[in-house]
Every structure is written in C-alpha cells, then in structure tokens.
Amino acid sequence: MTPPIAELAGVTVAYRERPVLRGVDLAIAPGERVALVGPNGAGKSTLLRVLAGLVVPLEGRVTLGGDPVASLGRAAIARRLAAVPGQAALPFATRVEEVVALGRLPHEDPFRGPRPADRAAVDAAIERVGIGPLRGRDARELSLGERQLVLIALAVAQAAPLLILDEPTVHLDLRHQVAVMELLADLNRRDGVAVLAVLHDLPLAAHFFPRLVLLDGGRVVADGPPARVLAPERIRATFGVDPAIFAGPAAFAGPSALHGAPPELTAGTGGR
Amino acid sequence: MSIGARSLALARARVGRPAHAPSAAVLALVGLVALACAVVVAVAAGSVAVAPGDTVGILLRAIGLPIDRSWSPAAETIVLELRLPRVLTAIMVGGGLAVAGAAFQGLLRNPLADPYVLGTASGAALGAAVAVLIPFRAVFLDLGLLHLLSFAGALASVAVVYRLGRGGGLFAPLTGLLLTGYAVGSLLAAGLAMTMFLAGSNLRQIFAFLLGGLEGASWLRLAFAAPLIAGGSLAIVARARVLNGLLLGEEAAAHLGVDVRRERAVLLALASLVTAAAVAVAGLVGFIGLVAPHLVRLVVGPDARRVLPLAAILGAFLLVLADLGARLLGEIPVGVVTAVVGAPFFLALLRGTRSAYEL
Numbered sequence: 001m002t003p004p005i006a007e008l009a010g011v012t013v014a015y016r017e018r019p020v021l022r023g024v025d026l027a028i029a030p031g032e033r034v035a036l037v038g039p040n041g042a043g044k045s046t047l048l049r050v051l052a053g054l055v056v057p058l059e060g061r062v063t064l065g066g067d068p069v070a071s072l073g074r075a076a077i078a079r080r081l082a083a084v085p086g087q088a089a090l091p092f093a094t095r096v097e098e099v100v101a102l103g104r105l106p107h108e109d110p111f112r113g114p115r116p117a118d119r120a121a122v123d124a125a126i127e128r129v130g131i132g133p134l135r136g137r138d139a140r141e142l143s144l145g146e147r148q149l150v151l152i153a154l155a156v157a158q159a160a161p162l163l164i165l166d167e168p169t170v171h172l173d174l175r176h177q178v179a180v181m182e183l184l185a186d187l188n189r190r191d192g193v194a195v196l197a198v199l200h201d202l203p204l205a206a207h208f209f210p211r212l213v214l215l216d217g218g219r220v221v222a223d224g225p226p227a228r229v230l231a232p233e234r235i236r237a238t239f240g241v242d243p244a245i246f247a248g249p250a251a252f253a254g255p256s257a258l259h260g261a262p263p264e265l266t267a268g269t270g271g272r
Numbered sequence: 273m274s275i276g277a278r279s280l281a282l283a284r285a286r287v288g289r290p291a292h293a294p295s296a297a298v299l300a301l302v303g304l305v306a307l308a309c310a311v312v313v314a315v316a317a318g319s320v321a322v323a324p325g326d327t328v329g330i331l332l333r334a335i336g337l338p339i340d341r342s343w344s345p346a347a348e349t350i351v352l353e354l355r356l357p358r359v360l361t362a363i364m365v366g367g368g369l370a371v372a373g374a375a376f377q378g379l380l381r382n383p384l385a386d387p388y389v390l391g392t393a394s395g396a397a398l399g400a401a402v403a404v405l406i407p408f409r410a411v412f413l414d415l416g417l418l419h420l421l422s423f424a425g426a427l428a429s430v431a432v433v434y435r436l437g438r439g440g441g442l443f444a445p446l447t448g449l450l451l452t453g454y455a456v457g458s459l460l461a462a463g464l465a466m467t468m469f470l471a472g473s474n475l476r477q478i479f480a481f482l483l484g485g486l487e488g489a490s491w492l493r494l495a496f497a498a499p500l501i502a503g504g505s506l507a508i509v510a511r512a513r514v515l516n517g518l519l520l521g522e523e524a525a526a527h528l529g530v531d532v533r534r535e536r537a538v539l540l541a542l543a544s545l546v547t548a549a550a551v552a553v554a555g556l557v558g559f560i561g562l563v564a565p566h567l568v569r570l571v572v573g574p575d576a577r578r579v580l581p582l583a584a585i586l587g588a589f590l591l592v593l594a595d596l597g598a599r600l601l602g603e604i605p606v607g608v609v610t611a612v613v614g615a616p617f618f619l620a621l622l623r624g625t626r627s628a629y630e631l
Contacts, residue, residue, distance in 0.1 A: 082527070088524065091382060
C-alpha cells in the first residue's frame with residue numbers, strides 16, 4: 001500500500017471541555033476519493049480543520065504527505081492541501097479570475113507577485129472547471145452554484161494533491177449538486193487529486209464516492225464502500241430515522257438509483 | 273462540468289470597472305506625475321505667490337542641481353522653510369492615511385472601515401484635549417504636548433480595543449473587534465466631551481485638532497512623522513498578499529497559507545502606527561483614508577498589491593490639493609475641505625457604480 005497522503009491516528013479534540021473527536025483514525029491514499037458523512041455535530045468539519053492544521057488535537061498524530069502537520073508552516077500546508085473555501089461575502093467587487101488567482105497565494109513569491117507560471121495555473125484552472133465565460137464578472141453577482149464552481153477553481157489553481165471540501169453542495173439546486181459532484185469525480189479520476197468531502201446528502205455521497213467514512217459522536221463508526229457504510233440498520237442507529245424516508249435502500253445498492261451513472265463510478269477507482 | 277456550456281452560456285462579460293484598465297505601473301506613473309505637478313502648484317501658490325518657474329528652480333536647486341538663482345531670497349525661504357515641509361507633510365499624511373485605510377478595510381473585511389475605525393481617532397482626540405488642559409509645555413522635535421499625547425492616545429486606544437476585542441466573545445472575531453472599537457470610542461468620546469466642557473477658552477485649540485490642519489507643519493515635525501508613516505506604510509505594502517488572502521475570510525486565508533492570527537496583529541499594529549503618526553502632525557483629517565482606497569479599487573480591482581501603492585499616491589495627491597484649498601480659503605481646517613469636497617464626490621461615485629458596495 002502506498003503511504004497515505006493524509007493521516008490521522010488516535011486524534012482527540014475537545015472544544016473547552018466538550019470532546020469533538022475521540023480517537024479518530026483515518027488514512028487517505030493518494031488519488032483517493034472519500035466522503036465524510038454523519039449527523040450534525042459528529043465532528044466532520046473539525047476533522048477537516050485538524051487535517052489542515054487549524055485545530056491542534058489534544059492527542060494523536062496528524063500527517064500530510066508523511067510530515068507532521070504541526071511541523072509544517074501555513075504555506076507548506078497550503079501546498080499539500082487545498083480547501084475549497086466556504087461561501088463568504090466578498091467585501092469588494094472582485095472578478096472571477098481574481099478570486100481564482102487567490103489559489104496561487106501559497107506558490108507566489110511574496111515580493112515579486114505572480115509569475116507567468118501562476119497565471120498559467122489560473123487559466124488552466126478556469127478552463128478545467130469550465131467557468132471561462134464567467135472570468136470577467138464580479139464574483140458577487142454570480143448564483144450560488146456558479147460561485148461554488150469558482151471556489152473549486154480557486155482550489156484547483158492551488159494545485160495541491162489533496163482537496164478538502166466542507167459541504168460543497170449545500171444550498172445548491174439538484175443540477176448544480178450533480179455538476180459539483182461530477183467535477184470532483186472528474187478531477188479525482190483524470191488529474192489524480194485526492195478528494196475528501198464532508199457531505200450531508202447521503203444518496204449523493206453514495207453515488208459519487210467509492211469510500212464513505214461515517215462519523216458519529218466524534219468517532220469513526222464505519223469506513224468502506226457506500227453499500228456497507230450506509231446499511232439500513234446503521235442509518236437508523238446513527239441518524240435515528242427510518243432509512244426509507246430519505247432514499248430507500250435502493251440508493252445504496254447501486255448506481256442506478258440516481259440517474260444511471262457511468263459504471264466506473266462504482267468500480268472504486270481510487271479505492272483503498 | 274458540462275454545466276458550463278448550458279448555464280454559463282448566458283453569462284455576459286460584464287464588469288464593474290473598465291475592461292481594459294491601464295496597468296498599475298502606468299497608473300502609478302501618471303499618479304506620480306500628477307502628484308509632482310500638485311506639489312509645484314501647492315508650493316508656488318499662497319498669500320505670496322512664487323512664479324512656477326522659480327518654484328521648480330528652487331526645488332531643483334534644493335536637491336542639488338546646478339541652477340542659477342533668479343529669485344529673491346524671500347521666495348526661497350517661503351518655499352523651502354514654510355511651504356515645502358507643509359506639502360511634504362500633506363504627502364506623508366495623505367498617503368499614510370490611504371494605506372492605513374486600505375489595510376483596515378481589508379483586515380476587517382469591511383468597506384466602511386477607515387483608519388479611525390478601531391479607536392485611533394477618539395484616543396487621539398482625547399489625548400489632544402487632555403494636553404490642552406495641562407498647564408505644562410513640553411516640546412520634542414517641534415511637537416507639543418498635544419501632538420505627543422494624541423499620538424500616544426491613538427496607539428493606546430487601539431491596543432485596548434485589540435486586547436478586549438480579539439476574543440470576540442458573543443461575536444465572530446472581526447465583529448467583536450469592530451463592536452469593541454465602537455464601544456471604546458464612545459467611552460473616549462464621553463471623556464472628550466467632558467474635557468471640552470472644562471476647556472473654556474482653550475476650546476478652539478481642541479477644535480483645530482479635531483478638524484485637522486497642516487498649518488503647524490515644519491521640517492522637525494516631518495522628521496518625526498515621516499519615518500513612522502513611510503516605514504509603516506512600506507511594511508504594510510510588503511504584506512499585501514495577506515490582505516488578498518483575507519478577501520474570502522479568515523479561514524480561507526489560513527487555508528491559503530496565511531498565518532492569520534500573527535499577520536492580523538502585525539497589520540493592525542502597523543496601520544495604527546501610521547494613523548497615529550499622521551494624526552499627531554495633522555489632526556483628524558477625515559475621508560482620505562476611506563475614499564482613496566475605494567477610488568483605486570474601482571479602477572484596478574481588489575488586489576492589494578496594486579491598491580496599496582496607488583492609494584498612497586492618490587491619498588497624497590488629494591491631501592496636497594485639499595490643503596492648498598484650505599490655505600487659499602484663509603486657513604480653514606483641511607478636514608472641512610476633504611469632507612465637503614470628498615463626500616459629494618464619493619456619493620456620486622457610489623450611485624454610479626451598480627451594486628458594487630452592497631454589504
């Protein structure tokens with residue numbers, strides 16, 4: 001097995017007195033595609049922040065590319081892990097291409113600014129995500145779905161081998177949800193970028209991700225292919241609802257439930 | 273991904289600024305030439321007019337060029353001892369306030385922010401007012417107690433606001449900082465009001481400070497303010513990428529490799545230092561620090577690497593002209609000029625810029 005691109009081992013985190021993660025073990029292999037699912041407050045976002053070095057765990061070991069996160073500077077972390085930013089209000093009018101260019105910040109020379117290679121990376125990211133027609137527009141005037149694609153392009157321009165996302169489909173309509181998922185799957189398969197995404201939409205996660213990690217109460221309670229992780233009895237135990245309510249077991253049985261996905265989606269291309 | 277083809281086909285190529293704006297270098301060059309012209313005009317004009325040719329000659333001779341003297345010694349004294357330090361102080365103060373304003377706007381992610389937003393103004397005002405009440409004269413580098421206490425007051429109030437506000441408590445850190453700035457400012461304003469109430473015949477001195485003015489400028493005062501303002505501004509410009517990273521929020525900036533906690537503290541300290549030095553020599557000159565960065569952003573966009581230097585040039589240019597106006601109108605307070613000219617102009621600009629300043 002190749003060494004993991006990111007790893008948490010026995011990670012425990014507490015905010016004030018309240019434990020948020022308890023002894024979490026998780027390893028992401030290069031080029032893998034993993035969805036982090038679980039109820040609100042399960043610790044999913046905290047896990048991402050621990051991985052990015054924004055939250056220091058009480059116990060445990062966190063590594064990125066084999067090196068302890070605690071030993072890496074912020075810029076070094078940013079070159080190993082790109083986070084798609086949450087939707088934030090921009091304080092000033094900002095063109096789409098200027099937003100995407102922010103992804104080059106960890107690569108730029110602090111004093112000389114962007115070099116031709118940086119500009120080329122921005123152009124390539126805009127092209128790759130397919131937002132060329134938007135590049136001159138004010139990012140604040142875009143729809144949420146368009147803005148999500150712009151933010152993903154920013155993370156693509158950052159050119160890190162691991163992409164993390166916190167609920168990238170929240171508030172998006174179904175078409176944009178699928179578009180974002182297809183884009184992530186494509187970036188993963190064609191460019192070899194490892195993807196770790198927190199998702200609330202279980203059918204979407206099951207459909208587009210070959211590996212799911214289910215968090216509950218700060219612990220990893222299941223880790224594996226969707227059909228196993230989202231077994232009906234586990235849904236009931238974790239979320240306290242009848243699994244039939246939101247999708248029915250068919251959604252986890254195979255790819256046909258959503259809209260006839262290409263077969264390679266379930267073949268576990270980036271599997272463990 | 274194929275979403276691009278369908279939903280984006282409707283996207284119009286529309287921007288809130290010129291599609292092919294001149295490059296930042298060209299704008300900087302134009303700005304510097306305009307600033308140089310403004311300097312010559314401001315040095316030449318006044319109660320005693322000096323011919324522009326003579327003014328240029330005096331200035332060039334002063335920097336060591338071999339030019340024959342064809343003007344009176346009086347003209348040379350007026351230009352070099354009275355007007356030049358004043359104009360250079362205006363350049364420093366205007367440029368510094370513009371850079372500090374741009375830094376505060378970027379740090380607080382708030383287009384309404386200006387150099388005074390975190391309590392520098394109220395701290396400086398209270399310091400100046402208290403100095404007026406103290407029957408004791410101390411002079412350092414041509415600066416009286418009033419200037420020194422206003423400088424100290426500005427820095428002290430920001431330090432207090434930062435200590436109290438960075439935790440945020442009920443609010444997000446930035447909101448906490450802004451609200452703390454507001455609360456501390458209100459408290460200091462009460463102190464200022466009380467001091468003014470007690471000031472009696474010295475009230476006019478306090479008002480002169482509150483409204484801003486450069487009539488007391490001298491080479492010595494410039495020697496105090498210029499290193500602080502120029503050094504602080506350069507250090508801010510060197511951190512432009514931090515401000516860029518903050519465009520999408522603090523967490524995004526951290527993910528983009530910015531040590532947010534440290535850089536925010538450093539930038540706040542630098543911007544406050546620049547503001548305090550500017551206020552100490554010029555009083556509370558309003559509007560430049562708010563408007564200059566916005567005007568620049570309308571043309572070149574939000575990239576702080578371009579905004580900061582261009583805002584500095586524009587702020588310097590605006591204050592040189594405003595001070596000239598104040599002088600020609602019989603030494604009215606320069607803060608009145610910047611507000612009376614700046615506010616309507618800025619309003620017109622805002623109305624012309626569709627949706628660019630929603631909050």
